[in-house]
Amino acid sequence: MLRKILLLFILATIQSTVAQQTDVAYSIGEKYNDKYKYSNLLAIAEDGEGGTVIVRAYYTGIVLKPKGYFIEHYNKDLELLSEFNYKLKNANFVDAYIKNGQAYLLFLEYNYDNMAYEYQIHRSPYTDYQFTRETILTIPSDPVAEPLDWNYYNRNFSSGFTTSVLFNDEKSAFAITTHFKKGKNNQHFIHVFDAGLNKLMEHDFSAEVEEKNYAFETITFSEDLRNVYLVGKAYFKKKRFNATERKFQYEMVRVSSMGGTTQSFYTPGKFPRGPKTYF
Template sequence: MKKIILLLFLIGSYVTFAQDISVKSTTSEVFKDDKKNTSLLFSESDGNGGFITVREYRSGLLQMPKGYYIDHYDAKLNQINEAEIEIDKSQIKGLMINNGTVFLLESALDTKADVFNFNILESSLSKLNFEKRTLFSLDEEEIKKFFGVGIGPFFMTNGFNQMDSNPFGEVTFSAKKNFFCVNFDIKDKEAQTQRLYVFDKDFKPVFEREFKRNIQDRLFQYENIDVDDETGEIYLLGKVFENNSTRTKKKGKANYNYELHKITASTEKSVSFSPDENFIGSLFTVRGKNKISCAGFYSEKNDFRYKGVCRFNLDPETLAITKQSYMPFSEEFIKDKYGKVKDKELKNLSFRSAFINEKEDIVLNAEEFYTVTHTRSSMNGGMSTTTTYHFNDIVSVKMSRDGELLWARNINKNQSTAGAVIEYLSFSSSVIGDDTYLFINCSDKIRKISNDRIEFKQGNMKKANLYAIKIDNNGNYTFKNVVDADDSDVSYFVKQGIHTAIDGSELVFIGRKKSKKQFLKLNIM
């Protein structure tokens, strides 16, 4: 009855409660882990309709990573096999499946041998009994050179501070996992320094390079790496501050520019481009067949406001900029957001995902995310603080290959928590052909707001419906309840949705309710 009332309520609105969204859901049996706190890190198709997942589990007062669950499910989500890997000074950094073999990429410290190893854990799909081999190592002298400290206990407590991020190395795969790069972003007061190792899918070395930019480390903000799927070449994007200052604004203008570096086994090219009269808080590379693009959100006021989207197209060989465009959000978007056209920029926008289709159109998805910390007196006379996490409106934008704004939509959403249900909030996304899909948890009491708009409400996240929102090629959106809370034993962690198919048509989620856990597979038809 409640769904009939909702459908009647929405008739005549510019969005519809849709039946043209075809998403098939499959669930596993409900199960319980020995370890309570787990998170889904990686998942990949096994090539036969099933998938492998890697979940990290944590324990102890500080909730430190202690190990991993490896699970293999068939197409109907029947569990075929499982394995558990305990860790000590190590991390699993990636998952690959190739010709019926599972590969886990592990970085590990061996304090007894005074080496840092990057290992491959290998097993057949049918067994899940992993054997370890070392892909490359850094000995103590190399560690001293790159990290400025010996291995041993001091390195464990202080040596990681020599690294800007990801002390165990960042792994980036190419689009179809034909290549991958292991990247160590190293602190060096005198120069921006990164150590790069590139391998093909058979783990044969392609090249090893030390990237150095003759600028103080604090003035270079590493953004991301993109790996070419045909050659293994690397595109490294960074934000470079000017005037010997990390302030983002000087004399009313942006105090930075962006640099894209193309790195191969024997050559290095770079290009620099500025925000002109605008401000670009962050950019990210998106690789197409014929070009590499840098896309992001821009502002006319400062780094923390958002007026629209920008795109820079570059020739992948020469890095020459072939097209650049700044596209303000459309009137339709502003009406979605505010109910009427207003000359106002957004704030608190956090990037979530970027996709490029066969036409080389780019879809960017972001979310209004911010935190609020409250401090108050406790009963024992001390002070206590509570941080509330807000996951609000979704911003989805599509740009053509030539840098035109095809559509921009604001999905009104209101979610917040002080931490207890944070896994259930935010959203996952995918792009299939010309259609964009967003997956969110919310109440079935979808609220009508001013000017014929709707807002997805939070409700009880431990008993939430999972909705699919589809935005078509013209920017029209529809939505559908694909998992009803009344029919489900758990609620799913939508922020942790992982693609198991290269074309984005299959996603895997894990859900929990108290001690119960369950996998969910969604196939977009």
């Protein structure tokens, strides 16, 4: 009997502890009718005063197509302060973030007059919506079918142009990688910007891509933004002669204003996993 009482006491204690750990405080704001039934959340961030700014892409039409971007600003009580419909068709969206009291939208467009790809930022204060456009990077190239690289799993780039963008978790800075290859011209650069669009550094990575193709997956910055660490897969271009030969290995690339270094992660007999840097 005593054993049963002790067991019941232990179970009650465990349930009480779990219940305390799973309690979550939440609040629900006023219900608003959504003007855009089909939309994707692109960015959400605090406004520094307890409020929240949300950026969504919305789609309309019988065949759903992107028609623009909807920005909403809520106060700490989840009351809608302002909203803005930024109508923009046929734009090649890359990413969005909220910083310094402004909403930033990043696009990759092709300029046929200049025969070049352009990374463009559309930005506006979310208290007084007036969007401006700015080209932060231009890369000469012929147009290609899919310039933006999302393929982490089978990197077999051989010619043309490919590019990728990586933000850190805080959205305080980001890197744009650009790889252009045509004939003997094989150029790979890493361009680094802070959230205010100031260019922090540029690194010529071309020597590393002679033997390997890179698919970067994560990025981390030092606190002062003077060092950036990119981690990703480096795929060997050489042909494998047996199944035991590595197809790729993980590498970390450290870039600063003084240059760059590369560190590989490989343990014989171990399957490579995706490492990530921490500070």
